[in-house]
Ligand SMILES: *Cc1c(COP(=O)(O)O)cnc(C)c1O
């Protein structure tokens with residue numbers, strides 16, 4: 562396995578020289594043909610990948626690619642990013658806005674579904690495109706881009722003293738430049754009734770060189786208590802630089818949680834989920850949520866029946882300490898919190 566991986570790892574080192582995360586991002590693989598050639602995948606993958614990438618573009622950072630097993634179309638990391646023909650299938654019940662984002666939009670870029678917490682869609686950009694993404698059809702084009710565009714959201718946050726926590730999501734907030742994050746953090750810290758700043762991000766997992774000293778400094782400089790929620794689905798993701806990035810976040814004193822999505826053919830086994838939890842816990846990251854797949858158009862082939870999810874959680878309870886078993890939840894539009902499935 563290590564021998565097979567060597568050439569890809571070498572390539573990723575060349576591309577991320579000097580810990581320049583922007584260069585790693587710019588060098589991410591965006592061409593389905595290149596992905597197929599680099600990983601030596603069967604020719605039959607090529608045409609469907611080209612076509613489905615037209616529905617939702619392919620993006621995979623090279624450091625993430627380096628954690629895949631070449632020549633294996635079933636690799637659990639590859640399956641999260643490889644565009645498939647089935648994404649074009651229309652399945653009843655699978656819709657563009659499965660989680661009711663539209664009905665909870667309070668201002669441009671600002672969503673609120675739950676008491677005390679509001680969520681900013683800080684950017685539409687991501688360093689990776691996960692094929693099962695619940696926001697793969699989100700109208701990001703309607704959301705703020707320039708800092709001035711955020712004024713209505715800042716005003717709404719300042720006017721609602723019931724809020725305690727602001728969540729930055731997206732897209733991936735850590736894709737924003739440090740200077741932009743600094744302005745956002747500064748403005749949010751100025752809103753007195755807020756006490757926590759939560760960031761939902763996949764970058765520590767997929768583009769770990771983004772976790773620079775400067776980013777950690779920014780997160781820990783302001784009055785707000787930082788909570789970072791990362792998104793890993795499989796133990797193979799938590800390797801090398803990624804483990805180091807998580808260690809650094811945890812080491813800086815932040816609360817670091819993980820959320821996963823239960824995905825058919827990727828992590829729908831007790832072995833995969835237990836190994837993921839063990840790796841996270843050993844790094845100081847708490848397994849927070851295991852999400853039932855949101856029924857988003859183009860993702861039906863990833864769905865695992867809830868009954869099977871419940872059995873997996875029971876098995877995890879047998880194998881792991883209580884704190885290592887995530888809450889298995891589903892998001893139901895209009896409900897006041899995520900719905901526990903166990
Ligand atoms: C999931 C979600 C949250 C966070 O919910 P928690 O249960 O606190 O993790 C907040 N706002 C929105 C819009 C969400 O979708």
Ligand code: SF4
Pocket residue numbers: 686687688689690691693694695696697731732733763792
């Ligand atoms: S990182 Fe998150 S928002 Fe971005 S494509 Fe993946 S699941 Fe969607």
